[in-house]
Amino acid sequence: MTSMTAAETGRPVLRVAQVGYAFMGAVHSHAWRTAPRFFDLPAVPQLRVLVGRDSAAVSAAAARQGWEEAETDWRRVLERDDIDLVDICTPGDTHAEIAIAALDAGKHVLCEKPLANTVAEAEAMVAAADRARERGVRAMVGLTYRRVPAIALARRLVAEGRIGQIRHVRAQYLQDWIADPQAPMSWRLQAERAGYGALGDIGAHIIDLTQHITGELITGVSGAMDTFVKERPVADSATERGQVTVDDAAVFLARFSGGALATFEATRFATGRKNAIRVEINGSAGSLAFDFEDMNVLQLFDASESPETAGFRRILVTEPEHPYVGAWWPAGHGLGYEHGFIHQVVDLVTAVAKGDEPTPSFTEGLQVQRVMAAVVDSASRHSVWVGIAT
Numbered sequence: 001m002t003s004m005t006a007a008e009t010g011r012p013v014l015r016v017a018q019v020g021y022a023f024m025g026a027v028h029s030h031a032w033r034t035a036p037r038f039f040d041l042p043a044v045p046q047l048r049v050l051v052g053r054d055s056a057a058v059s060a061a062a063a064r065q066g067w068e069e070a071e072t073d074w075r076r077v078l079e080r081d082d083i084d085l086v087d088i089c090t091p092g093d094t095h096a097e098i099a100i101a102a103l104d105a106g107k108h109v110l111c112e113k114p115l116a117n118t119v120a121e122a123e124a125m126v127a128a129a130d131r132a133r134e135r136g137v138r139a140m141v142g143l144t145y146r147r148v149p150a151i152a153l154a155r156r157l158v159a160e161g162r163i164g165q166i167r168h169v170r171a172q173y174l175q176d177w178i179a180d181p182q183a184p185m186s187w188r189l190q191a192e193r194a195g196y197g198a199l200g201d202i203g204a205h206i207i208d209l210t211q212h213i214t215g216e217l218i219t220g221v222s223g224a225m226d227t228f229v230k231e232r233p234v235a236d237s238a239t240e241r242g243q244v245t246v247d248d249a250a251v252f253l254a255r256f257s258g259g260a261l262a263t264f265e266a267t268r269f270a271t272g273r274k275n276a277i278r279v280e281i282n283g284s285a286g287s288l289a290f291d292f293e294d295m296n297v298l299q300l301f302d303a304s305e306s307p308e309t310a311g312f313r314r315i316l317v318t319e320p321e322h323p324y325v326g327a328w329w330p331a332g333h334g335l336g337y338e339h340g341f342i343h344q345v346v347d348l349v350t351a352v353a354k355g356d357e358p359t360p361s362f363t364e365g366l367q368v369q370r371v372m373a374a375v376v377d378s379a380s381r382h383s384v385w386v387g388i389a390t
């Protein structure tokens, strides 16, 4: 499958290069391909080049995922005049290097989360994004779940004051894919590649989501972390074992800038939970609850209703009035994991074409990084309270 051409659409094109083609790369490729087919975009993405280190594998992935060309060196892509945007879907250890070089080369950047592996790297990326902005070049971090319609609706309801002043935020991101001690090593379990474990891979999402929904920032944390299985088999080897150097689970208490008290839990050891992103927010006038395992639903409790009939209402977030939903299927037919990534492309392309600042910005990605670093700091000092400048 090839990308739509400018002639087909009569619109400007946005020529994309994507680095990485595994799980995240495949989801991003699908989003780049699909967004212009359902949304009326001001510019049409063209899937120009897919980049990966293994020549045969990247060529096969390019053909499968709909890219015009394959390339083994991202640096060569930055030298090309026919690339407008670089999408980074690699492990965290390469984010800073690729993103800074791409921005300095005048390419817009979309970078997967977490923004970087350290606060220092994230700060350097923000500085590059600031330099680039002066030349009209945009940067965005891929905290994708913001674009799940039920989450976007939750943010809208909070902003409208529907649940009043926020008292509690309760957030969990629960997976179980390494609960089995025999699950093999992967880059996600190595600090030098991934930075953090559950905290960075999935905790980053709930830090971002809760701040996004409430419109408030986390001002301090007290955390605890553990690595339950410290050594794992190396895939394709009968004898070799590798050291797990990241956290398997992270929990923390937090305070929000509006005064809410919060609890967070990120783990890959919640047996039976596959991708349960659960957020509950209790306000003075009501509550909201979301679980990604039932992602087309948002629960709303309105405290002003008569106690006789009040209760959590299950809102099926599939009406055309709901954020992003109008572009899709008739009411009740539901969206899936991949749609958040498509909506991310829609918002990014729209911002780039209009010259607006896309969100979440690298600055927002840096703030998430600071919260994670504070959790690690606190955990390493036996859960001491660590403040975060807002």
Ligand code: SOE
Pocket (backbone or CB within 6 Å): 023, 175, 201, 202, 275
């Ligand atoms: C793996 O744990 C992972 O793919 C995360 O890296 C993603 O960000 C999340 O969307 C699903 O889980």
